[in-house]
Amino acid sequence: MKVKNTKRILFVGYNFSPELTGIGKYSGEMMHWLAEKGHECTVLTSYPYYPYWKIQEPFRKNRFWYKKEITNFESGGKLKVIRCPMYVPNKPSGAKRMILDTSFSMSAFLVGIPLLFAKKYSKIITIAPSFQFGLLGVLYKKIKGAKHIHHVQDMQIEAAQDLGMIKSPKLIKALYGIEKYIYKNTDIISSISDGMIERIERKADKPISFFPNWTETKKFYPIEDASKLKEEFGFKSTDYIVLYSGGIGEKQGLDAILTSAKNLVTHQRLQFIICGTGPYKEVLKEKAEIMNLNNVHFMPLQPKECFNKFLNIADIHLVIQKEKASDLVMPSKLTTILAVGGLALITANPESSLYRVVSKHGMGILVAPENQEALDKGILIGLGALDNRDIKNAARTYAEQYLAIDTIMDNFIEEITA
Secondary structure, three states: OOOOOOOEEEEEEEOHHHHOOOHHHHHHHHHHHHHHOOEEEEEEOOOOOOOOOOOOOOHHHHHHEOOOOOOOOOOOOOEEEEEEOOOOOOOOHHHHHHHHHHHHHHHHHHHHHHHOOOOOOOEEEEEOOOOHHHHHHHHHHHHHEEEEEEEEOOHHHHHHOOOOOOOHHHHHHHHHHHHHHHOOOEEEEEOOOOOHHHHHHHHHHOOOOEEOOOOOOOOOOOOOHHHHHHHHHHOOOEEEEEEEEEEOHHEEEOOHHHHHHHHHHOOOOOOEEEEEOOHHHHHHHHHHHHOOOOEEEEEOOOHHHHHHHHOOOEEEEEEEEOOOHHOOOOOHHHHHHOOOOOOOEEEEEOHHHHHHHHHHHOOOOOOOOOOOOHHHHHHHHHHHOOOOOOHHHHHHHHHHHOOOHHHHHHHHHHHHOO
């Protein structure tokens, strides 16, 4: 049955399904949710590449041209995905990421030109990164009169500046100027954390909406007896597993995991897993080999059908960030950890929004970022605690109350249709 008050919605962002992690996961689930509710949705995106930094099969053969995918839903909703070619560097750097962003903007603009002469979309949603996609939203708004929603998943310019990826003052000034123009000409700006909202509000000089990342609380949940699960993944039932699962890049500061593994090698039960992929994974592997670390295991990104089991084998989940990134990027991996009732060891500054929300709800162990001694001590606290059930229960409760996709998306729809 077709629902009432359906909308035609246009989406622009290069991360999308079937990417399993990061921004693509949330963008894909958002647009599928909207289409399932009866909305007519068109997506301008690229081919899945993250976190591998290469176009994935079976899309590689079409990567130099456009490809259209259409899905119809029983509700009457429709999801049309137009995949656009773009440059994807095997080893991303600041300059190469700018080329990536610009190449997608250009290919999305070309395929979007006919949309300027077609039936109007009432809403256009653009996702940052890249912040420059907001220009496409502003253009469509000005020509067609649509409402433009610009959603900030990552404060890209600040992150690049703080991490030394962009060093030219003139270039940084120009990028902030473009961003300011986008903010000025956008109807709704939203972001995923209190800390990011506070910083965006200072630049945009307008209220910013809270649109957090969610988790699938029905697919990800606690499993009581994890000892047998550990054996399924090749570990002993008595092993104490410290897990990092997610993108593997320089900004996470994952070298600290190797150092912890070396510092805590006398604790024979401790086993460290680094799971996922990314441009920095091979570097970490080489370092682990040089350090002769037999208690560190590298695993590929796990299939979605067994991911709930995999997360449940961890006694501690590491959420590691560098100090300068601790309030700019709300870790998407944390939402799933909370859903499985995991014990999260989180590096965050006391001034950050991440620290405040975790502390307020008592749902993790907090340690100082870029502090090796604090990280080692946090792992030992988790190892020595007889019962972390209160923290784990608080994590699951928070996920159910605040991170369920239906609750968040219902609020989002109410916001953009007001």
